[in-house]
Amino acid sequence: MSLASIIILVILGLVGIGLYALLITRNLIKVVIGLQMMVKGAILALVLAGRLSGQVNLGQSLALTVVVADTIVAVIALALAVQIRRHCGTLDLNDLATLRR
Amino acid sequence: MWWQVIIAIVTLGCAVEAIRAKKLLVSAMWLAGTSALVALLLYILGAPEIAVIELSVGAGLVTVLFVFAINLTGEAAPPFRSLIPKPLAWVVIAITTGTLIWLNLPMLGASLPDVQGLTFQAAFWENRQVDGWLQIVLIFTGALGLLGLLADEKPHQDDEEVSA
DSSP states (O other), X not given: OOHHHHHHHHHHHHHHHHHHHHHHOOBHHHHHHHXXXXXXXXXXXXXXXXXXXXXXXXXXXXXXXXXHHHHHHHHHHHHHHHHHHHHHSOOBHHHHTTOOO | OHHHXXXXXXXXXXXXXXXXXXXXXXXXXXXXXXXXXXXXXXXHTTOHHHHHHIIIIIIIIHHHHHHHXXXXXXXXXXXXXXXXXXXXXXXXXXXXXXXXXXXXXXXXXXXXXXXOSSXXXXXXXXXXXXXXHHHHHHHHHHHHHHHHHHSOOOOOHHHHHHHO
């Protein structure tokens, strides 16, 4: 088994686990954790694609941009979760879906 | 070879535990472990700069933010009942991963070519300047958004007059 195959399996696993968290969990903070998992898979995929296609620097530059964007998404999402908890008193997505305070 | 397989298995194990853990703080710690191992895989792939940034930002900064947010919101996790039926979720995951496997079939077993051409630093600072500007804009947007979201609500002016 080559290194590329191992990394592809990790990418598939991270994307699958992250998607499972997005679909199944009801806690807003756990949804952000699931999103982080999927983005980690995407970062690995970008770097691997750069290596395989011979455009190493393009893949790494895009991966760096994704790391920064992912961090900003996590910051904003967690701040939103804190505000939602203050205003609505819950982080349960099932309760938040009704849009009632 | 075998140690790469072990790192991959431990990475996926950390990811599964991050989703399975009942306490949010424990989930955040498992996520930090996943980030650190992904950084190790990035280093093995020949991207040490991205690995260092992922380790410091993904395993460091984001974990601190998670702990901060969990402390502010509390550990009140709702009961583990899914929003959609579990069989439907498994079907969606099977379709997604199946499509990804089908798209990646030509890559399975491919050997990685040697790295050639510009170094990452030269390529980023000379050819990818738009990425740099985009990241600066993103960081400022994130900082301003965070300040706005975490600011305490000021009481309305009319309310102050009435109370006075």
